[in-house]
Amino acid sequence: MAEGSVPSLLPPPVAGMALADGSGSDEVDVAIVGGGINGTGAARDFALRGLRVALFERNDLAFGASGNSSGMIHGGVRYLSRSPHVTETSCRDSGYIQRIAPHLLFRIPFLMPLRSGPAARVALELVDAYFRAYDDFQPLKRGEPHCRLDPTDLARLEPGLVGALAGGVSFDEWGVDGVRLCVLNALDAIEHGARVYPHTSVESVARSVRGDERSRYVVDARDRLDGTSVRIRARAIVNATGAWAPVTAGLIGVPQARVRVRPGKGIHVVLDRRIANFGILSEAIDGRQIFLEPWQNVSVLGTTDDDYYGDLDEVHATSEEVRYLVQGVARVFPSVRLARAIGTYAGVRPTLYEYGRNEDALSRNHRIVDHGADGAPMVYSMIGGKLASYRLFAQELCDLVAPRDFGVNVPCSTHTRPLPGAERVPDAVETAATYGITPVAARRLVYRHGGRALRILERAARRPSELDVTCICEPVLEAEVRHVVREELARTVDDVARRTRLGLGPCGGMRCAARCGQIVAQERERSPAEGRLMAREFIHRQGLARAVALGPQQARQEALTFAHLDASLGRSS
Numbered sequence: 074m075a076e077g078s079v080p081s082l083l084p085p086p087v088a089g090m091a092l093a094d095g096s097g098s099d100e101v102d103v104a105i106v107g108g109g110i111n112g113t114g115a116a117r118d119f120a121l122r123g124l125r126v127a128l129f130e131r132n133d134l135a136f137g138a139s140g141n142s143s144g145m146i147h148g149g150v151r152y153l154s155r156s157p158h159v160t161e162t163s164c165r166d167s168g169y170i171q172r173i174a175p176h177l178l179f180r181i182p183f184l185m186p187l188r189s190g191p192a193a194r195v196a197l198e199l200v201d202a203y204f205r206a207y208d209d210f211q212p213l214k215r216g217e218p219h220c221r222l223d224p225t226d227l228a229r230l231e232p233g234l235v236g237a238l239a240g241g242v243s244f245d246e247w248g249v250d251g252v253r254l255c256v257l258n259a260l261d262a263i264e265h266g267a268r269v270y271p272h273t274s275v276e277s278v279a280r281s282v283r284g285d286e287r288s289r290y291v292v293d294a295r296d297r298l299d300g301t302s303v304r305i306r307a308r309a310i311v312n313a314t315g316a317w318a319p320v321t322a323g324l325i326g327v328p329q330a331r332v333r334v335r336p337g338k339g340i341h342v343v344l345d346r347r348i349a350n351f352g353i354l355s356e357a358i359d360g361r362q363i364f365l366e367p368w369q370n371v372s373v374l375g376t377t378d379d380d381y382y383g384d385l386d387e388v389h390a391t392s393e394e395v396r397y398l399v400q401g402v403a404r405v406f407p408s409v410r411l412a413r414a415i416g417t418y419a420g421v422r423p424t425l426y427e428y429g430r431n432e433d434a435l436s437r438n439h440r441i442v443d444h445g446a447d448g449a450p451m452v453y454s455m456i457g458g459k460l461a462s463y464r465l466f467a468q469e470l471c472d473l474v475a476p477r478d479f480g481v482n483v484p485c486s487t488h489t490r491p492l493p494g495a496e497r498v499p500d501a502v503e504t505a506a507t508y509g510i511t512p513v514a515a516r517r518l519v520y521r522h523g524g525r526a527l528r529i530l531e532r533a534a535r536r537p538s539e540l541d542v543t544c545i546c547e548p549v550l551e552a553e554v555r556h557v558v559r560e561e562l563a564r565t566v567d568d569v570a571r572r573t574r575l576g577l578g579p580c581g582g583m584r585c586a587a588r589c590g591q592i593v594a595q596e597r598e599r600s601p602a603e604g605r606l607m608a609r610e611f612i613h614r615q616g617l618a619r620a621v622a623l624g625p626q627q628a629r630q631e632a633l634t635f636a637h638l639d640a641s642l643g644r645s646s
């Protein structure tokens with residue numbers, strides 16, 4: 074496409090038009106489309122280098138793959154044979170992410186049991202050798218080297234393992250709350266001058282008719298909750314919309330074929346508690362590797378990887394996918410069948426496009442597409458990647474764009490500067506004693522907010538009713554709900570749940586969504602009826618996500634409770 078052929082879809086922009094945020098200025102250096110980990114990571118990096126940034130997210134921050142991943146800041150042991158570069162960069166970036174957000178990462182030691190059989194001894198030797206190679210990368214992410222285990226070791230470490238086992242190995246990985254990682258990147262970007270617009274969908278990007286370098290592009294976006302429009306002029310555009318990237322390319326007017334991804338759907342099943350001390354690898358019926366993972370205060374079964382052709386805004390697990398995972402994990406750890414499933418979640422990987430390969434074999438590498446070659450100077454797309462290497466991906470983009478397009482030579486600092494709350498992480502037990510809350514509430518609060526937990530508790534100390542526990546399962550204090558609405562851009566009960574895990578535990582929001590809706594409505598000066606509506610929508614969504622993982626008896630019981638709660642919330646609105 075020739076220079077200047079990017080379509081000008083808009084009437085001439087209104088001079089000096091005020092922004093929805095009331096800032097008065099409608100010009101930024103970089104407009105980023107997409108509030109997943111790649112968009113928020115890039116926003117932070119650009120903002121730290123002193124560039125003016127606006128970030129638009131069509132849904133909530135982390136709504137896409139970033140908030141629905143397996144939450145591993147790992148090296149990807151299975152990529153080692155095909156893409157050692159991906160393993161190396163992910164391990165290296167994992168080390169940096171541990172340094173900038175120590176409170177948010179937690180260790181997940183894994184076991185890989187091998188079943189007895191004619192070739193078991195050889196298989197064990199090969200696995201042992203493979204993990205010896207992986208050990209070389211472990212120091213990059215502060216991981217322990219693997220251990221070779223005999224059947225007695227395995228039985229001692231995880232008595233729930235069954236079957237005739239030939240032995241196995243242990244290896245070390247790190248988990249993270251992907252939503253919080255996105256939110257912290259967005260917050261830091263804001264604290265360095267960026268504007269972030271969640272629930273605001275970019276509807277068009279057109280070449281400015283001003284012909285002025287400083288406002289080359291006009292971005293028009295609409296707030297999907299209240300319908301207000303936002304218009305911004307930007308010198309550069311970044312398409313960081315993951316699996317949506319080709320759709321966004323269409324809005325920008327660059328060829329969709331240049332940002333082709335192979336969308337891969339993955340689902341997870343959540344069990345109501347930690348049922349194992351280790352993550353456990355298993356094989357699904359088709360030989361794919363799947364796992365059971367202790368993750369925060371629950372257990373998670375994951376994950377599938379299937380080509381996806383459906384609606385990216387409506388990605389749900391099906392009961393067939395749930396059965397596939399349960400069957401595969403139960404083969405080595407049958408008590409997953411006895412545990413209570415409390416939910417499912419699903420996301421779509423924005424994997425780099427390749428034809429003719431099995432989903433599992435696709436590269437997890439990332440790529441920056443410079444659309445200058447498509448006649449759209451200073452327009453870039455971020456394609457592919459992993460949560461575990463997001464920081465490096467953002468750095469690569471900013472290292473390219475900041476000096477070349479803006480003459481800014483400030484070096485990257487995202488690997489050394491702590492994310493908000495990580496500057497000083499308080500001791501949870503001391504925090505509990507100082508503020509009179511339970512140690513478990515303090516531990517969860519400090520996990521999510523690091524040093525900012527003290528800010529939340531200081532406020533609550535002045536209004537003691539805010540120390541009430543709103544969500545018992547997690548637990549989440551009323552003060553934290555208010556905090557994420559005020560300080561972290563949460564606007565609905567779903568948004569609060571994403572940031573705090575309120576309602577994502579065993580009760581599925583039945584006990585806390587209504588109160589949360591009330592608090593969100595108060596904070597946002599909305600009517601109580603709006604608060605109830607938000608709560609109802611949240612409970613509905615949770616119910617639907619859970620339904621596919623329930624047995625018939627549990628489903629019947631839930632239907633009754635659900636109808637009752639739904640009717641009472643509906644009646645009172």
Ligand SMILES: Cc1cc2nc3c(=O)[nH]c(=O)nc-3n(C[C@H](O)[C@H](O)[C@H](O)COP(=O)(O)OP(=O)(O)OC[C@H]3O[C@@H](n4cnc5c(N)ncnc54)[C@H](O)[C@@H]3O)c2cc1C
Binds near residue numbers: 106109337
């Ligand atoms: C099931 C699963 C498991 C995974 N497990 C891991 C793991 O354990 N470790 C790991 O490192 N990686 C993992 N990944 C990969 C990782 O999650 C993704 O590579 C990464 O999150 C992609 O981030 P992103 O920002 O590019 O995309 P996304 O997180 O999908 O963000 C794109 C955003 O763009 C927004 N958007 C779309 N259109 C518009 C528009 N017009 N205007 C404004 N906003 C728009 C969307 O709402 C969305 O929030 C997993 C992925 C999946 C699906």
